[in-house]
Amino acid sequence: MAADVQETTEAAESRAIITVLGSDRPGIVAAVAGALSERAANILDISQTILQGTFTMTMLVDLGGAEFSELRGALDALAESLGVQINLQREEVFRFMYRL
Numbered sequence: 001m002a003a004d005v006q007e008t009t010e011a012a013e014s015r016a017i018i019t020v021l022g023s024d025r026p027g028i029v030a031a032v033a034g035a036l037s038e039r040a041a042n043i044l045d046i047s048q049t050i051l052q053g054t055f056t057m058t059m060l061v062d063l064g065g066a067e068f069s070e071l072r073g074a075l076d077a078l079a080e081s082l083g084v085q086i087n088l089q090r091e092e093v094f095r096f097m098y099r100l
Contacts, residue, residue, distance in 0.1 A: 017091055019088075020085070022054070035078050039066040040066055
């Protein structure tokens with residue numbers, strides 16, 4: 001059982017939650033996926049919807065070889081160029097904050 005907890009903790013440390021919110025426009029998913037791919041991060045799960053013209057997306061990603069701070073900087077720049085909000089948070093921090 002202790003090994004399962006350690007595996008789960010290690011997996012959570014290598015994963016992150018990305019949320020995107022803003023006015024809908026073409027190319028948002030492609031741009032975020034491209035930024036992740038360029039940094040060797042892998043999308044594990046994705047959910048998106050459009051609510052009356054507002055685009056929302058949540059992704060669970062495996063950081064793989066991506067450097068967290070570099071990815072954050074790239075996503076911040078991308079958010080500015082797309083005119084959306086992008087938040088990157090380590091999975092273990094997210095789970096602790098929201099007690100999932």
